[in-house]
Amino acid sequence: MQxxxxxxxxxxxxxxxxxxxxxxxxxxxxxxxGSMKDRMAQxxxxxxxxxxxxxxxxxxxxxxxxxxGISLALICAAKGYSLHIVTSDAFSRDKLNQMSAxxxxxxxxxxxxxxxxxxxxxxxxxVAEELSKRPGTxxxxxxNNFDSISGYYPLAEEIWKQTEGKLDxxxxxxxxxxxxxxxxxxxxxxNPRLKIAAVExxxxxxxxxxxxxxxxxxxxxxxxxxxxxxxxxxxxIIAVKTDDAKDMARRLAREEGLFAGTSSGANVVAAIRMGxxxxxxxxIATLMVDSGLKYLSTDLYR
Numbered sequence: 001m002q003x004x005x006x007x008x009x010x011x012x013x014x015x016x017x018x019x020x021x022x023x024x025x026x027x028x029x030x031x032x033x034g035s036m037k038d039r040m041a042q043x044x045x046x047x048x049x050x051x052x053x054x055x056x057x058x059x060x061x062x063x064x065x066x067x068x069g070i071s072l073a074l075i076c077a078a079k080g081y082s083l084h085i086v087t088s089d090a091f092s093r094d095k096l097n098q099m100s101a102x103x104x105x106x107x108x109x110x111x112x113x114x115x116x117x118x119x120x121x122x123x124x125x126x127v128a129e130e131l132s133k134r135p136g137t138x139x140x141x142x143x144n145n146f147d148s149i150s151g152y153y154p155l156a157e158e159i160w161k162q163t164e165g166k167l168d169x170x171x172x173x174x175x176x177x178x179x180x181x182x183x184x185x186x187x188x189x190x191n192p193r194l195k196i197a198a199v200e201x202x203x204x205x206x207x208x209x210x211x212x213x214x215x216x217x218x219x220x221x222x223x224x225x226x227x228x229x230x231x232x233x234x235x236x237i238i239a240v241k242t243d244d245a246k247d248m249a250r251r252l253a254r255e256e257g258l259f260a261g262t263s264s265g266a267n268v269v270a271a272i273r274m275g276x277x278x279x280x281x282x283x284i285a286t287l288m289v290d291s292g293l294k295y296l297s298t299d300l301y302r
Contacts, residue, residue, distance in 0.1 A: 001078055004031055004038045005154050009162040009285070014255035015248065015268065021168070021275030021282035025268070026159060029260065029291035033070045033098070036155070036289055040178055041071035043151025044140045045079065054138045059084060061131045062140045063124040065116070065219050066095030067290055072140065073102030086128040090114050091218055093297040107131075115214035118204075118223025143176050144227050152182025159183065159285050160190055168278060169195040171238070171271040171286040173220040173263045174207060177228040179287070184233045195235045195278075199263075199270040202241035207231075216242045217262045219289070238270040245269060246300055249292070253301075259292035262300055 007030040012023045028036035048054035059082045062072055069085040076083040083104040087096060090111035100106060109124050111117070125143070132139035142148060160167065170187055172180045177198075184196045200206070201221035203213040212223040217240075242262070249265030252258040267286040275284050295301055 001032075001042060001075065004042055006158065007031060009159070010258070012256060012268065015251050016272060017276065019276065019280055020272055021278045021280060021284050023268070023271045023275055024163060024283065024285045025258065025264075026155070026162075026285065026287045027258075028155075028287050028289055033067070033074050034291035034293060035067040035071060036152075036179060036287060037067040037071040038074065039155060040142070040148040040151040041068060041075050044142070044145050044147045045072070045075050045081075047147030047150075048138060048140070054081075056080075058136050058138045059134075060138050060140060061128050062086070062142060063121075063128040064142065065091040066099070066294065067219055068142055069099045069104060070095060070102065073099045073104040076104070077102045084131055086124045086131065088120055088124060090116050090120060092295050094294045095218075098294070112214065115216060116218065116221060116223070117214045118212045121222045121224075142178075143222070145178075146228070148176065148178040149182040149185070149228065152179045153186050155179070156183040156186030160187060163283060163285060165190065166283055167191070167194060167285055168282040169197060169271075169274055169284040171197040171199060171267055171274060171284060173199040173217070173266055173289065174226065174229070175220040175222065175263075177226045177230070181228055181230050181233065188233060195274070196233055197270060197274055198234045198237045199266050200237060200239055201266070202239040202244070205237075205239040208237045208239060210239070217245050217266055218295075219261075220263050220266070236274075238273060240266040240269045249300060253292060258288060260288045261290045261292060261295050264288045264290065
């Protein structure tokens with residue numbers, strides 16, 4: 001667990017058009033499970049241990065599309081907790097296999113044609129809630145867990161240090177909203193004028209007032225406003241369609257040598273759109289949320 005954090009940052013070049021702002025990407029796949037979610041999993045478990053919600057010998061339960069489950073499975077393996085994950089066939093088989101490899105027990109909730117929908121998320125939550133009623137069980141409940149926000153404070157400190165405080169905007173996809181909120185909170189303390197852009201699927205742009213709909217950007221866009229969402233720290237919302245996010249993820253691999261997942265592609269698409277408006281003198285930071293190795297069984301790279 002000491003390996004979590006202190007990830008590298010690189011400047012994107014080939015995919016960034018002329019006249020655009022400088023765009024820097026934090027390589028969060030350098031975390032032990034290949035995802036930024038290691039940060040929040042560690043924070044949720046540590047927070048629950050400190051105040052007694054989680055006791056030795058307890059079983060942990062969570063609903064997740066994959067990366068949070070993998071990160072929790074890593075922490076549980078290291079600390080000796082058993083873990084029961086509620087997930088779905090809508091998510092990458094690679095992620096489900098990785099969770100199992102760390103020792104997690106999986107319950108799969110059927111999806112509608114392999115798509116992420118608000119109904120699927122609510123169904124997964126319902127199953128996890130029922131499992132949490134068993135004696136000796138702690139439900140991390142990521143969509144309502146405020147400990148997860150603090151897990152991303154160090155990420156913001158790293159971004160600020162690596163950009164030497166010369167930063168105009170931060171762009172990040174919204175799943176639980178914990179990463180966006182955690183990073184934005186710290187960055188805005190350093191520079192209240194820094195712009196924060198939230199990214200959501202174009203097919204389910206609910207944060208911008210649109211209709212909920214099915215999409216295939218894993219780990220984001222739950223189809224309704226997440227409880228941890230705080231619109232006061234967000235300056236704009238950028239909707240990116242699944243196909244555009246996938247195309248950019250493939251371009252990042254071919255043109256930048258950066259092997260990332262779909263939400264990372266969405267982040268870069270949104271950062272470029274913002275960067276074209278801010279111009280070449282601006283600097284934008286975003287995240288490579290997780291590794292492309294988690295998507296080898298999907299149509300993203302197959």
